[in-house]
């Protein structure tokens with residue numbers, strides 16, 4: 368017996384695989400991007416209250432009314448983006464489901480979807496599941512910019528969509544207005560849908576600002592804006608996300624979403640509606656909280672011999688591991704998890720062509736101070752060889 372052909376191209380998620388290895392070797396998990404500190408007390412209380420109030424049955428498939436209204440109010444106030452909660456917002460099981468539901472709803476087999484490389488590893492399998500042909504455009508270090516001519520050359524008559532993740536995992540890049548404008552111009556020229564993954568929207572450093580692509584002229588009508596509770600509220604296990612899109616696209620996204628999952632957890636949608644109304648301080652404090660951790664991990668990695676690409680957003684640091692003299696990123700990651708006791712993610716899991724990432728490794732810093740203290744002690748054992 369074998370599995371369907373569409374699964375044959377999948378590898379196991381390297382990131383989630385590293386979490387398993389970290390457990391097996393009792394290593395510190397600086398691989399998978401989930402916080403190991405508590406979620407905000409207010410949110411936990413709101414979720415418990417919703418369960419006690421018996422909000423325990425299916426919500427409306429495309430999202431609880433209260434949450435869709437809270438989302439509409441949030442986007443209007445924060446970005447001046449008008450989204451009709453009745454027709455343009457779909458609540459999903461995390462950004463993960465929002466992305467696959469969007470691709471299944473909008474892309475026909477054989478259509479091309481442009482993906483920047485390095486990419487968040489789910490986008491590859493998402494393309495396979497939806498029958499899309501991914502077309503990769505490199506983001507080049509040190510500042511992870513794209514070549515406008517290379518991007519323009521990737522658009523053609525078969526291009527249906529482009530996926531943009533800003534702030535970016537794994538690079539920490541925050542796309543500038545100028546870069547977004549170049550993307551917007553090409554989308555309009557080729558009649559292409561933009562799908563943006565903005566899950567790190569509030570985690571920004573050094574004065575970087577997040578600009579939703581949908582706010583650029585002419586883009587709201589061709590953009591699907593994806594986001595979730597996971598990172599902003601440190602609740603990756605809640606599985607509450609959303610997709611905001613023109614109603615013409617939302618009708619398809621809602622149908623696919625309904626048949627995939629019926630709906631996101633009802634009580635947690637209520638808690639999400641409550642969370643969105645937290646004061647501006649909450650969102651500002653998030654960056655302040657993470658910038659200290661970023662600086663801490665940057666300093667300790669650089670002292671140890673890693674060369675770091677300083678992130679402007681999200682909570683990852685992409686590094687260069689050439690100094691340790693290993694053949695490739697996978698061997699070094701194995702050594703690190705087994706012998707040093709720290710788990711990271713081999714750079715090749717973010718590239719289609721592993722040879723482009725032989726000297727790259729990603730760490731995350733959404734961890735408690737004690738975890739980072741212990742990581743510092745363990746990493747001190749590493750020897751620079753080159």
Ligand SMILES: Cc1ncc(COP(=O)(O)O)c(C=O)c1O
Pocket residue numbers: 400460461462463464487532536564566594595596597603607608
């Ligand atoms: C860029 C990006 N998109 C989506 C996700 C997953 O989001 P969710 O937990 O909302 O499904 C992650 C998680 O690490 C991510 O980094």
